[in-house]
Amino acid sequence: MSWEIVMGLEVHLQLATQSKIFSGSSTQFGASPNVQADAVDLGMPGMLPVLNEEAVRHAVTFGLGIGARIGQRSVFDRKNYFYPDLPKGYQVSQFFAPIVCEGIFEVPLENGSLYPIRITRAHLEEDAGKSVHDEFAHETGIDLNRAGTPLLEIVTEPDFRSAEQAVAYLKALHSLVTYLGISDGNMAEGSMRCDINISLRKQGSDELGTRTEIKNVNSFRFVERAIHSEYERQAEILERGGAITQETRLYDADQDTTRSMRSKEVANDYRYFPEPDLLPILIDEAYIDAVRQSLPELPTAKRERFLAEYGVSEYDASLLVPNHDMADYFESVARASGAAKLAANWILGDLSAALNRHELSITESPISAERLSGLVSRVEDGTLSSKLAKQVFDALWQGEGDADQIIAARGLKQVSDSSALEAMVTEVIANNPDQVAQYIAADEAKRKKLSGFFVGQIMKASQGQANPQMINQLLLEKLESQS
Amino acid sequence: MAENALLTAPVSKLKQLLGDGTVSSEELTKAYLAQIAAENASLNAVVTVCAEEALASAREADAQIARGTTRSLTGIPLLHKDIFCTEGVRTTCGSRMLESFVPAYDATVVTKMKAEGAVMLGKCNMDEFAMGSSNETSFFGPVKNPWNLSCVPGGSSGGSAAALASGMAPLVTGTDTGGSIRQPASLCGVTGLKPTYGRVSRLGIIAFASSLDQAGPMARTAEDCALALTAMSGIDPGDSTSADISVPDFHSALSTDVNGLRIGLPREYFNDDLDSRVRENVMAALAELERAGAILHDIDLPHSHYAIATYYVIAPAEASANLARYDGVRFGYRCDAPADLEDLYQRSRSEGFGEEVQRRILVGTYALSAGFYDAYFNKAQQVRRVITEDFQRAFEHVDVIAGPAAPGVAFPFGSKQQDPIAMYMEDIYTLAVNLAGLPGLSTPAGLIDGMPVGLQLIGKPFDEQTILNAAFRLQNDTDWHLACPDLASLSS
């Protein structure tokens, strides 16, 4: 039997703020346990929350970024449950009236088309702390540094029918929120965590099956694998006539399986009610307009523009655009060098390879956009052959100055002077009479192959500086005249 | 001045004595500390005494007086209800749960009183987590009423009221979620003011029901309450619900002029259920105000009846969440040798909380749980608006609403403890004021069989001045507020 998978996603996005959503503690990642948890974050007696304006602004920015309706009066609620990493015994969230209401997010697929996903809502809430299980033999350690970090929970309708769509959505979402500057998007540090609601149904059926929820998947690769593994599990149960239990599951990357979460066994009743320590957030049109004015160009628009303005390929655009910094870098190089296609090749080729090798992001590149554009310009104007350009690139990477300085210092200039080149060609022909004889005797196809030998000799003699196009031309003329 | 007279003098008088050098703050502080030492064993009104710190700040106050750099309460001794967090000083909230909890911060009220120069003597006993009307729910034992040691002082600020009435301090703080300042003030014969919700910051006050809690002063006179209210009030960036509204100098604006003041008497308060002797005393006090030029009107607060039901859904519901943080993990009581996490939670909480607190947590949890939210919590929030609108309509015609502060005088220990409902009825005249967020005060209105009874005056939102003025005039024309229990007979 064939099963259709139906999924909705809930993404917990850490918003990029200096301080926490309800306290003045730092949100910086990686501090010693509990040094970034003040009395509010620890839920100490008598402590009260005060809302961070930047968190509100980020939420509204997101809402406008996907064209969603903004809740003009949104309210915080308490979600009540006990867990050691939840200091107050409730999480302050938005249940009844979220700050971002329904919207549509257009996800670019690999084939270039857009796949619309319905966003149900996005609401502000505080993050919980962390439980550390492996530090102590018989106890669990609680670190509340993360408690109170502002989150935006983005909830979709059950609009996904494949793991690929889900991953495409998450990648596009990641791209959008980093463009908007509302999150650092650092998945390794948990800035974007995904809950996946999965159910299966018979192909062609309209009814939804019983769903499970896979919690806290924090990489694109794991999302894909978790979905596949959960699909297999549910399909196997359904195939033998079994029933799916509605439950929360955890993806175990080591085993590549999902398993039921024991800690969630006690049925939860979250008892949401309006948080009396906070008042309604009122957002007026003027505020919304001001945020709208400050919206940057978004990925979809940038992609269109790159195609039209720079003539890059769809494929190159799909690699350049998602990372905002990469797109900016490209645009700087393309503008300064006036050679967009070449700029894209260098960035997506040698530069990306080198960055990957050294595990650096584009913003950490030792070669600035200005310096790369210097290199691209010298390739474009014929000063550098591609072979020489690679040498210059390596020197740029080592920080030996800008492209022109390196060319001058190493004497790497491509030799395009025809009399100098002619002398080289003549010399090589004179020094290799056997090969010349072979060439003359050979047919058209073989001649092409043999001419490579002469080019190689000349490049070697010129230490790679000879202009290869001109060498080819001259060599052909000389050899033809011999025959 | 005789020791005894110092102990019963109002703050306004003490300020004068400090100012003209008749007495030093150190002398005053020693006198009150001595009174606490002498009487607390029988009254149990104070749970923590800070003698050293108090004497140090008294000496600092004396230095300021000498330099002429005084503030509104410089050198005045003060006791805080043990619900206000005090940095470095144990804050118990009357609970085993916080028996050894030492906050790393001061409540805003504590900071403000300190900044005004007040000298903190210690912390007052109270009903556990402010849940109670008799001070019998405290983990540290019941507080006795100084007027009759076999009777309760009221609650939950019963320790504060008893300490004030017995001369342990001239000024005390309390909190009032459903009557916890006004009812004990009534039962102990002192003046107690619950300000408008939002007037005083809640930051650092251990929460009971966040949308109802409000801190206020208790003192011997309305004048002292005005002085203390000015010191305590004001917007606090750390409390989102504190009101961004200017704070008048309530003390300098005090006036005895009540000519033409319209006082509304709700028919629902003065009905056949009201104890006839309480009615007599309350009406006698109102007659005094009438003589001074006030006009009495009968008014209707038609939904008053629903206040108890509404309150006993909203307050426990909010409390059930506010008290979830007491889980034995980060601070407070933890049970011995927990077998696992669930055991840690359940035993820490059921051993750390007393019976009344647990009952309210259960009721509140129930009222919010799946299937009951609409019938209980949401419904109560709707009725809360209906009750509030009753007041709004009434205040279109009157300036002040008057009634009893409590249904009777102080009652004997144990007489209502077995029946939660009987105890809840103690606040029948005060709860609605919290639901509507209005200011209310209780001022002494004579004695019934030697026990005090209070007149409650309720004002419009942020109009504490008008009810303070009315009480000020009443205290100007009568001497009910000067009645004191016989301090000499207390320890015997």
Added chain:
Amino acid sequence: MSVTPQDVEKVALLARLAISESDLPEVTERFSRVLNLVDELNTIDTESVTPMSNPHDMEQRLRPDIVTRDDNRKALMASAPAQEQGYFLVPKVID
């Protein structure tokens, strides 16, 4: 409305309160009395009344996004019942 001992046990679990077998009948009885008291709410029509969460019609104030707190772990953890290496400790939790 009256509740059964099972109702009370269910609510007690949600609230993480342990009620002993011997206390259960009395807790249930008193719980029911409180519920009977608040059941009076059912006698008033509140159709179309907006629920009231806060006494005043105020809106939330916003705080500038500035770090104002320094590390105060030592003082804040002074009252912790169990701690080690800067962590609060609880009995081993298995997810």
